[in-house]
Amino acid sequence: MVTATTALWDVAARVVDPEIPVLTIGDLGILRDVDVEEGRVVVTITPTYSGCPAMRRIEDDVRAAFARAGHERVEVRTVLSPAWSTDWITEEGRRKLEEFGIAPPGAEHEVLCPRCRADRPHLVARFGSTACKALMVCSSCGEPFDWFKEL
Amino acid sequence: MSLVGTLLAHADDNMVLAQRLGEWISKAPELEIDIALANIGLDHLGVARALYTRAAELEGAGRTEDDFAMLRDEREFTNLLLVEQPNGDFAHTIVRQFLFDAYQLLLWEDLAANAEDETLKGVAAKAIKEARYHHRFSSGWMIRLGDGTEESHRRVQAALDQLWRFTDEMFEDGSTAGYRAAWERGVIEVVAEASLEMPTDPYQRTGGRKGLHTEHLGRLLAEMQWLARSHPGATW
Numbered sequence: 001m002v003t004a005t006t007a008l009w010d011v012a013a014r015v016v017d018p019e020i021p022v023l024t025i026g027d028l029g030i031l032r033d034v035d036v037e038e039g040r041v042v043v044t045i046t047p048t049y050s051g052c053p054a055m056r057r058i059e060d061d062v063r064a065a066f067a068r069a070g071h072e073r074v075e076v077r078t079v080l081s082p083a084w085s086t087d088w089i090t091e092e093g094r095r096k097l098e099e100f101g102i103a104p105p106g107a108e109h110e111v112l113c114p115r116c117r118a119d120r121p122h123l124v125a126r127f128g129s130t131a132c133k134a135l136m137v138c139s140s141c142g143e144p145f146d147w148f149k150e151l
Numbered sequence: 152m153s154l155v156g157t158l159l160a161h162a163d164d165n166m167v168l169a170q171r172l173g174e175w176i177s178k179a180p181e182l183e184i185d186i187a188l189a190n191i192g193l194d195h196l197g198v199a200r201a202l203y204t205r206a207a208e209l210e211g212a213g214r215t216e217d218d219f220a221m222l223r224d225e226r227e228f229t230n231l232l233l234v235e236q237p238n239g240d241f242a243h244t245i246v247r248q249f250l251f252d253a254y255q256l257l258l259w260e261d262l263a264a265n266a267e268d269e270t271l272k273g274v275a276a277k278a279i280k281e282a283r284y285h286h287r288f289s290s291g292w293m294i295r296l297g298d299g300t301e302e303s304h305r306r307v308q309a310a311l312d313q314l315w316r317f318t319d320e321m322f323e324d325g326s327t328a329g330y331r332a333a334w335e336r337g338v339i340e341v342v343a344e345a346s347l348e349m350p351t352d353p354y355q356r357t358g359g360r361k362g363l364h365t366e367h368l369g370r371l372l373a374e375m376q377w378l379a380r381s382h383p384g385a386t387w
Contacts, residue, residue, distance in 0.1 A: 050277055051169075051197025080201060081273030083280065126288060127187035131194065135183070151280050 009034045011069045012043050018057045019130050022100040025058060029088025032079060040073035041066055046084045048151070049131040086151050102133065103147040111147050113138035121145070152324070154268055155206050156229070159219065160360060161258075162202035163230035166220055167368070168251065169196035170375050171238055180241055187288055191248070194281040198274060205270040221379035225369045226362040233317035235359070235368040242296055242306040246314050249289035253337050254321045255282045257330040290341045297345025308347050315350035320357040 012034050013026030025031045025045065033044040043062050047055050059076040066074045086105035089097075094104040103111045103121075112119055118140030126149070128135040133146040152160070172192030179185035203216035233251060238244045259282055262275035296307040322331040342349055358364065378385065 047197065049194055049197060049281060050201060050274070051193035051195070053193065079273075080277050081269070083273070083277040085280070125183035125187060126284060127183070127190040129186070131190050149284075 005034065005036065008036070008041055008066075008071075011065050011071075012062055015058065015061045015065050018054045018061070020097070020100075020102070022096050022102075023089075023093050025062075027090050027093030027096060029090060029093070030058075030084060037075075040075055041071050042075045042077065044077045044079055046079050048084055050080070052131060084151075086148065089148075097148055101145055103136065103145060105148045105150045107150065108147075111136065113141060113143060114145055115143045116141040121147075123147075152326075154271075155209050157326075158202045158206040158209070158268075158271065160229040162199045162206065162219065163228045164234050164251075165195040165199035165202070167228070167230045167371065168234040168248075169193070169199060170371055171234065171236075171247075172244075174238055175244065184241070188244070191285050191288065194278070194285065198278050198281075201274045201277075202271070205268070205274070208270075217379065221376045225364055225372055228364065228368060228372070229360050229362055230368075231317065231320050232356060232359040232365055233314065233320065235364060235371060236314060236317065237367055239310065240306055242303065243310040243314070245289055245292045245296065246307060246310040248285065249293050249341070250314060250318055250338065251321075252282060252286040252289050253334050253341075254327075254330065256286055256337075257333055258327065261330070293341050293347075294345045297342075297347040304346065307345070311342070311347060312350045312352065315352065316354050316356050319355040320359060323357055323360065 009031075013024055013031055015025050017023045017025055017028055017030075020028075028048070030046050030048060031043070032046050033042075035042045035044075043066075045055070045058060045062070055078060059078075062076050063074050066072075089105065097104045098114050101114045103114050108123070110119075111121055113121055113136075116138060118138055121136040121138050124135040124137055124144070126134045128146050128149075132148060132151070134149045135144065136147050137144045169192045172188045172195065175188045175192075176185060179188055199220070200216050203219040206219065207214045207216060231251075233247060236243070236247055256279070259275040259279035262271055263279055266272040266275060293307065296303040298304070321334070322328045339349060356365075
């Protein structure tokens, strides 16, 4: 049973985030639990931000992933507590973010340009292309980039 | 107030303000501000949805979050008068947001620690981190506008003087009266840093928590609700 649940966890954990497709929901740390209750798979997820518009899409993608793995009876639950924070992003997730050109979360004064590694980028806007990111410009190479802001 | 009543009051504050902020989309002075206002609105919308959903659960009458948001009339909404005020110019929007953010910071801090309902506690713990970003944005713009040009200073002072009449209402309720001193301290600090004057007109207007609104809410709801009411059960 442990192995079966682990396999189910992997099915859910490999679903990619629709807004940052380089990360899976496992990397992002928004997958909270996968269990089997009365013959159906119950997946529990949590939003990064209260109004995250991707939650519904993630729910659909989770269902589709389980359907492909032969599980038709799936329930997706959303919980808010304990509140997600950027600390839930895995090491692997942080590495992937940086490779993708998004500075991983951390203190604002420690952000490095993901392209040239220069420090002290200029903060252009605290609210970026998605609720979870801020827009920065490298003060050395001039590259504009997203910073996954600390929450 | 009953727990369902409290949940709906807070949900309505966030729903109505989200709708107001959404009106800025594609019209804000700069792209970055456009995106910031939309982001902030989205956070408020997320909070509203979570609170409506919890209220529906507790009420147990088969209503859903959408029924609360889309199928109630003006008199049933118990949001603060402040959040339903029109966007006006950018200074008005910023002052409205700033006065409300300063209040919500205290509200969420309190509820995250002391709410008896676990769901409300969870919503507050989540919202407080977002509210800090909102407050940084709105107080930053208070200072920038107040300390900016003569024109921006004049406009933000006018907005502060005009919206001040809707601030007493935030502390009318026994459960929020205790926030007033800390709220005022925070507001005075930013107003001073922005080289603005605290309003002096003592006139105050309340009633939102009882469903007695200014003329603006009805129009906002008409725009927000027409689709759900004209096409009942519509989905996409």
